[in-house]
Amino acid sequence: xxxxxxxAEDIRRAEGRELVxxxxxxVTPQALDAARAAGVTLRDTSGAAWTEPAPxxxxxxxxxxxxxxxxxxxxxxxxxxTGVMVVVVGRNRTGVLAEITAAIAKGGGNVRDIxxxxxxxxxxxxxxxxxxxxxxxxxxxDTLQCMGGEQDFVARVMHERVFRYMHRV
Amino acid sequence: xxxxxxxxxxxxRMVELETLDVRTTTLGINLLDCADPDLESACEKVxxxxxxxxxxxxxxxxxxxxxxxxxxVNKRIAVTPISLIAGPSGADSLVPLAKAMDAAAEExxxxxxxxxxxxxxxGFTRADEALFRSIPEALAAxxxxxxxxSLGTTKAGINxxxxxxxxxxxxxxxxxxxxxxxxGCAKLxxxxxPVEDNPFVAGAHIGIGEPETVxxxxxxxxxxxxxxxxxxxxxxxxxxxxxxxxxxxxxxxxVGELVGREAARRLGTTFGIxxxxxxxxxxxGDSISxxxxxIGVDRTGAPGTTVALAxxxxxxxxxxxxxxxSVGGLSGAFIPVSEDMGMIAAVRDExxxxxxxxxxxxxxxVGLDMIAxxxxxxxxxxxxxxxxxxxxxxxxxxxTAVRMIPVPGKGPGETVEWGGLLGTAIVQDxxxxxCSLLHARGGRVPAPLQSYKN
Numbered sequence: 001x002x003x004x005x006x007x008a009e010d011i012r013r014a015e016g017r018e019l020v021x022x023x024x025x026x027v028t029p030q031a032l033d034a035a036r037a038a039g040v041t042l043r044d045t046s047g048a049a050w051t052e053p054a055p056x057x058x059x060x061x062x063x064x065x066x067x068x069x070x071x072x073x074x075x076x077x078x079x080x081x082t083g084v085m086v087v088v089v090g091r092n093r094t095g096v097l098a099e100i101t102a103a104i105a106k107g108g109g110n111v112r113d114i115x116x117x118x119x120x121x122x123x124x125x126x127x128x129x130x131x132x133x134x135x136x137x138x139x140x141x142d143t144l145q146c147m148g149g150e151q152d153f154v155a156r157v158m159h160e161r162v163f164r165y166m167h168r169v
Numbered sequence: 170x171x172x173x174x175x176x177x178x179x180x181x182r183m184v185e186l187e188t189l190d191v192r193t194t195t196l197g198i199n200l201l202d203c204a205d206p207d208l209e210s211a212c213e214k215v216x217x218x219x220x221x222x223x224x225x226x227x228x229x230x231x232x233x234x235x236x237x238x239x240x241x242v243n244k245r246i247a248v249t250p251i252s253l254i255a256g257p258s259g260a261d262s263l264v265p266l267a268k269a270m271d272a273a274a275e276e277x278x279x280x281x282x283x284x285x286x287x288x289x290x291x292g293f294t295r296a297d298e299a300l301f302r303s304i305p306e307a308l309a310a311x312x313x314x315x316x317x318x319s320l321g322t323t324k325a326g327i328n329x330x331x332x333x334x335x336x337x338x339x340x341x342x343x344x345x346x347x348x349x350x351x352x353g354c355a356k357l358x359x360x361x362x363p364v365e366d367n368p369f370v371a372g373a374h375i376g377i378g379e380p381e382t383v384x385x386x387x388x389x390x391x392x393x394x395x396x397x398x399x400x401x402x403x404x405x406x407x408x409x410x411x412x413x414x415x416x417x418x419x420x421x422x423x424v425g426e427l428v429g430r431e432a433a434r435r436l437g438t439t440f441g442i443x444x445x446x447x448x449x450x451x452x453x454g455d456s457i458s459x460x461x462x463x464i465g466v467d468r469t470g471a472p473g474t475t476v477a478l479a480x481x482x483x484x485x486x487x488x489x490x491x492x493x494x495s496v497g498g499l500s501g502a503f504i505p506v507s508e509d510m511g512m513i514a515a516v517r518d519e520x521x522x523x524x525x526x527x528x529x530x531x532x533x534x535v536g537l538d539m540i541a542x543x544x545x546x547x548x549x550x551x552x553x554x555x556x557x558x559x560x561x562x563x564x565x566x567x568x569t570a571v572r573m574i575p576v577p578g579k580g581p582g583e584t585v586e587w588g589g590l591l592g593t594a595i596v597q598d599x600x601x602x603x604c605s606l607l608h609a610r611g612g613r614v615p616a617p618l619q620s621y622k623n
Contacts, residue, residue: 004202005217007210028217055222057438058199058381064439068430085172087181113171126177137236156181158238165423167176 006042008034018043021050073161074168082134083160084109086127086144090153092118097125100155103147104129107140123153128160184239187396188455189421191428192389192448193243194230195368197375197441198222198382200249200284208258212269215254219246219273219282222382227278229435237431239424246274247373247385248284252300263300267307267314274313281356283373285316288363291325291613301331304338308353309345315356315371319363321559323566327361327614329556335359336551336608340575343544347577350585354574355539359555361562361569366442367498372570383441384433385498388425389448392455393417394481398463410464411484418445418488426493442497445489446534447481449509451592457481457502458511469511470521478502479532499568501534507587507594508539516595523554523597531561536569541585541594544577549608550599551575556607556614564617 002022011019011034018041021027027035027042027050035042042050088100101111104127113128131137141157148154183189203214227244234241248270255263267285274282285307287297304316320335321327339354346353358371365376368385375383397417398410405413425443433440449457457478458469464477482501489496504526506512515521523540530536536558542551555571562569574594576585581598 005214007205007213009207009210026217026221028213029220030213052221055382055437057222057436060380060439061382061437064433065437068434068440071430085177087177115174117174126174128171141235156238158180159236162237162239162424162427163172163177163180165427166180166420167172 006031011035011038011040014040017041020045023053024056026052074164082131082137084129084131084137084140085158085160085163086129086155087158088123088125088127088148088153088155090123090148091151092121092123093152096123096153099147100125100127100144103143104140107143108132108136109140183390183393183420187390188392188452189390189424190240190242191234191386191425193245193368193387194226194241194428194432195245195247195373195385195387196223196226196382196436196438197247197366197379197385198249199375199379200251200254201377204254204257206257206259208260208265211254211258212265215248215266216269216273219248219270220276223273223277223279225436229432233428233431233435237424237427239428241428242389243281244279245368245370245373246277246279246282247368247375248282249375249377250286250288251284252287252294252296253377255299256294256296259295261299261302262306263303264307264310267303267311271311271314279313281313281315281370281373283315283317283370284375285314286318286374288319289331290319290322290328292328293331301334301338304357305341305345305353308342308356315358315373317358317360317363317372317374320359320555321361321563321614323362323563323620324616326616327556327559327563329613330611332359332556332559333548333552333608333611335555336548339551339573340548343575343577347544350579350587351544351574351576352587352591355572355587355591358570358572359559361559362567364498364568368442368444369446369448369499369503371572379441380439382438384429384436384438385441385444386425386429386432387444387446387448387498388421389446390417390421391447391449391457391460393421394447395454395456395459395463398460407464407480411480414481414484415488418485419492421445422489422492422496426495429495440495442495443489443493444498445485445493445496445500446498447485447502449503449505449512450590451508451510453510456509456511457504458509458515462511468518468520469515470525474525475528475532478504478529482533499534503535503538504529504533505539505572507541507592508590509592513593513595516597523599527557527561530558530569531565534568536562537571537573539591539594540573541576541579541596542573542599543580543596544575546575546599547603547605549605550603552608553604554599560614563614564619566619
């Protein structure tokens with residue numbers, strides 16, 4: 001097992017101008033300072049300059065990463081892609097639905113289901129949208145939330161998964 | 170998959186109007202490999218390891234909150250009991266380790282870090298002693314560090330010598346933080362039967378059976394439960410009330426399960442537990458007391474409060490147990506007095522006494538939590554209150570805890586403002602009779618008969 005840390009004390013004890021650091025070893029910020037001050041170069045086993053490794057989360061972590069995706073999820077009809085719920089509340093006016101759906105289409109979303117209610121001047125709209133990949137979620141959310149405004153409409157964008165977890169087993 | 174409008178609106182209502190949130194996402198980090206004969210090097214390792222593992226925690230939690238639309242209120246870190254890594258250094262004061270934890274917590278961006286902890290339910294090691302001695306200064310000198318100690322277990326009984334020492338620590342900590350109303354004591358808790366995967370501060374720490382790193386999630390949602398009972402109305406019988414609480418707890422816990430799985434996946438670590446405790450905040454409507462009053466007591470603390478709380482706790486556990494296979498931590502209902510507007514009002518109206526709180530703690534998930542007592546309360550009285558609470562946990566094989574703040578310069582009935590999540594407290598009267606001989610005797614309360622199960 002490689003040593004876990006290299007501290008400032010280790011740098012002080014190190015003889016020579018170079019220290020080879022095992023891949024899983026973490027060098028403390030104080031040791032980095034000490035190495036700079038003493039002119040000690042830190043290298044990884046391949047000879048390159050040392051960079052902080054990704055955290056080693058422990059022996060259970062790899063098992064957990066393997067098993068987590070195998071945990072049963074609440075039933076989903078459309079397993080592919082990313083399901084998104086868009087809920088919009090606001091003042092009804094001509095073209096508001098077209099604006100919203102156009103923005104969804106531009107963001108790469110396919111509207112799977114739609115439900116709208118109107119009460120007097122106000123509307124309440126729920127859209128179930130399918131995205132091709134998860135990377136489209138953030139831009140779509142930003143776009144929709146920046147549209148409208150307090151006097152017009154407010155959109156809320158959430159992953160469908162939270163609804164599935166809450167309402168399906 | 171299509172959802173009915175009703176289902177969609179229910180979820181949105183919970184988040185928007187009923188303050189449904191995930192109360193905490195706590196990253197547990199094992200620090201056993203940070204032990205070092207040189208205390209300075211141990212501090213360096215502690216700081217580095219917390220930073221190395223914790224640096225992505227806040228960003229990850231915020232991205233999950235944004236994706237799922239459910240706020241994650243607190244991001245915290247829990248570490249191995251510090252007394253376990255301090256041994257090799259032989260240091261008398263472990264304050265530098267607390268400062269290293271504090272600096273790392275600040276750098277990572279979490280508001281609290283738990284684990285300045287010792288297990289002394291059967292006796293002290295040298296390192297445990299050093300930790301006990303260091304607690305008052307550590308809590309006064311740091312902002313984010315929380316300290317917890319185990320003073321008893323059902324298997325070991327109660328270490329009364331440790332209880333007496335803990336009382337001195339509580340009084341010393343209050344004195345050192347008197348400018349802030351004894352606030353240091355809000356970061357200090359003692360336990361009977363501590364749980365090793367508790368994500369909630371001040372008792373958060375990672376026990377020795379835990380993995381290298383682990384994500385534990387604490388859900389919340391008193392506001393959601395309250396609204397659900399409110400909608401049910403006064404005509405429903407207790408079975409119907411129970412059913413509504415159980416169903417609501419199921420839904421809340423599902424969100425915790427989702428967030429826990431997702432946080433573990435994104436951080437590349439293990440998902441530990443969901444703690445399904447209903448945890449109040451000083452915000453309007455986010456109150457356990459309101460729920461008890463909706464179940465049917467005039468004021469919290471009145472006759473009927475204990476049975477209402479017992480029912481609430483059990484319904485939450487059953488709903489939670491069906492929603493997640495990883496229910497753990499404390500899981501029940503929290504009754505921190507100063508953090509719950511309804512509880513504070515009940516104390517102000519003299520409906521809720523210390524004695525009633527003690528009875529309530531026999532059926533909820535923790536114990537006497539965030540209780541203010543006068544700053545000049547005799548040490549023997551504090552020892553007695555703590556030991557009584559521990560006895561309830563010992564005999565009932567459950568976790569109990571005491572987080573008590575003797576407020577310097579304040580007497581019964583006076584108000585103290587701590588602000589933020591810690592809220593406001595009314596100083597409560599511990600009575601004029603004490604237990605000075607019990608305090609002076611010290612020693613050990615042996616394990617009860619119900620612990621002999623082998």
